[in-house]
Amino acid sequence: MPTVWNRRDLLFAGAAAPLAAAAAGADFKLPKDIKVGMIGFEGHFGEAVSVARMSEQVTITAAEITNDREVSRSKNLPELAQAKRYDDYRKMLEAEELDAVCICDQNWRRAESVIACLEAGIPTAAEKPIALSIADTRRVQAVAEKTGTPLTMLLPMRFDPAYVAMKQIVDRGEIGEAVQLSGQKSYQLGERPEWMMSREKFGGTIPYIACHTVDLLRFISGRDMVATAAFHANVGFPQVEEMENTAAISYQLDNGGTADVRLDYLRPEAGSSHGDDRLRIAGTDGVVEYIAGEVTLMTDSKPKHVVAERPVVPRLFANFLDSVFNGAGLLLTQQELFRVTEIVLRSREAADSGRVVRI
Numbered sequence: 001m002p003t004v005w006n007r008r009d010l011l012f013a014g015a016a017a018p019l020a021a022a023a024a025g026a027d028f029k030l031p032k033d034i035k036v037g038m039i040g041f042e043g044h045f046g047e048a049v050s051v052a053r054m055s056e057q058v059t060i061t062a063a064e065i066t067n068d069r070e071v072s073r074s075k076n077l078p079e080l081a082q083a084k085r086y087d088d089y090r091k092m093l094e095a096e097e098l099d100a101v102c103i104c105d106q107n108w109r110r111a112e113s114v115i116a117c118l119e120a121g122i123p124t125a126a127e128k129p130i131a132l133s134i135a136d137t138r139r140v141q142a143v144a145e146k147t148g149t150p151l152t153m154l155l156p157m158r159f160d161p162a163y164v165a166m167k168q169i170v171d172r173g174e175i176g177e178a179v180q181l182s183g184q185k186s187y188q189l190g191e192r193p194e195w196m197m198s199r200e201k202f203g204g205t206i207p208y209i210a211c212h213t214v215d216l217l218r219f220i221s222g223r224d225m226v227a228t229a230a231f232h233a234n235v236g237f238p239q240v241e242e243m244e245n246t247a248a249i250s251y252q253l254d255n256g257g258t259a260d261v262r263l264d265y266l267r268p269e270a271g272s273s274h275g276d277d278r279l280r281i282a283g284t285d286g287v288v289e290y291i292a293g294e295v296t297l298m299t300d301s302k303p304k305h306v307v308a309e310r311p312v313v314p315r316l317f318a319n320f321l322d323s324v325f326n327g328a329g330l331l332l333t334q335q336e337l338f339r340v341t342e343i344v345l346r347s348r349e350a351a352d353s354g355r356v357v358r359i
Helices: 007-012 016-023 046-054 068-074 089-095 107-119 134-147 161-171 205-221 316-326 334-353
Strands: 034-039 058-064 084-086 100-103 124-126 151-153 178-187 225-233 246-253 258-264 275-283 286-291 294-299
Touching: 034 046, 034 089, 046 058, 046 316, 058 089, 084 089, 089 107, 100 107, 100 316, 107 124, 107 134, 124 316, 134 334, 151 334, 161 205, 161 275, 161 286, 161 294, 178 205, 178 246, 205 225, 205 246, 205 258, 205 275, 205 334, 225 334, 246 334
Parallel strands: 034 058, 034 100, 058 084, 100 124, 124 151, 178 258
Antiparallel strands: 178 275, 225 246, 246 258, 275 286, 286 294
16 A cells, blocks of 8 residues: 655555554544545645545545646546536535645635634645745644644645655664754746745645644654745746745754755656655764655764665655544644744744844
8 A cells, every 4th residue: 555645646546652553544434425526736736635545435426626727637536436526616615525634725715714614613734834924824823722723734645655664764863963954945946836836825835834843843753943034036027026936044943953955846857756755864873864755864883874664654645534534643744734834934024034032
């Protein structure tokens, strides 16, 4: 069973105890058949599609499709063959009896669509970021707490077995205390939809991409970010207008350590993959790194070597459904998703203002 939804799969588709509990749900069985509604087809919509593909108990029964891009991305998916189409998610929420919803709409719509689903009492998995402002993030959080409706955010990278293996290395104390964290996400620019070229609708490259890297660094290291300074710009690509193609973020950690995150849309089209992700956790006793799918570890007592172990990890959406309907442990909590959202929004604030921002 696949555990990672990478870019190629997407195109083809059109604290040890919580970790152990979540991993146990890799082959989950649900107490009933689950009806899922889709809102939009941006980003990681493959999370819901893949779970519907692997489980006969999960069916996508309804979908909001509002533009040609969404029509194109969804039309060849057999998992949507029986889904009723809607032009407005509010109509869908009123008409359908849904057990869960996966929101993959444009960023500027996110806070309102998430709030509508939470208020309807429907367990919700939403694309990142959960909102484009601190004020809207607080609104979503308040509704989530008031209604008690389960909520997760689509950060599937922390469900990648390679990154979970890195976390287990850190949790075992093999590199000592994590002191310096570094992450990179480099993408090919490709063709970008019009909404991504507007800051008002897109929200900026830092919130959109750094969500993944910040979440991974916190997840693996066990450290938190308490202050940030950042820069971002669009250099050389006026066709994408307000969308930044380069960004660099610095963080102070809660233990006095430091972190950096590098983001760009500068990966050449000749690259062997759409993205180039890298991660490094340096501790007082060693260093663990991820480059090109390979995890390496070097400590004071062991030379640098490849780590072959890969834990069994469920898909994010499978883990979410398993938690909602079976009480399984969550590998990504609401507290974590709101904290990550705040961190990246404060980082964008630092880049816009040119000053250090406390988080």
